[in-house]
Amino acid sequence: MAFFGGQPKSTPAMESQTDGGQREGADIPELPEPRSNTVVAKDILLTGKLSGEGVVQIEGTVEGEVNLKGYVIVTPTGKVKGPVEADVIRVAGQVEGNLISHDHVQLERTGTINGDVTTVSFVIENGGRLNGRTTMVPEQASTPHVENLEPLRSEEQDEADS
DSSP states (O other), X not given: OOSSSOOOTTHHHHHHHHXXXXXXXXXXXXXXXXXXXXXXXXXXEEESOEEEEEEEEESSXXXXXXXXXXXXXXXXXXXXXXXXXXXXXXXXXXXXXXXXXXXXXXXXXXXXXXXXXXXXXXXEOTTXXXXXXXXEOOHHXXXXXXXXXXXXXXXXXXXXXX
């Protein structure tokens, strides 16, 4: 069973879908290895604040704030009523609330977002529906913190800019 920190069989597929080859050659630091995986099953209604670190896949309904360091995946049967903040957010279901992503948002063809989106990178597949405003923020301002990763010192920054 993969309920409490175990790795479900679908984890590699989720990781490959969220990266989608877009990171190749990019100067974006990799996110830390997720510590846990959680699934809100199709017939479950979760009310309240959902926070933590890891991967949360929402197949049912979440009513309340979602604040996660890691990935939030809303499947085609999933519904979220409330704000969502995470490093990576994929929406194939419905979200009613504002989204803040520290890395990227992917709105899939079956997905609907009713709210404002703030992110570094935003992909909307043909058929995806966004009813709200989008604010694109610079990568440096919202890059997730990765332990043991030192920022460039001003000398190195000057050399990199040359």
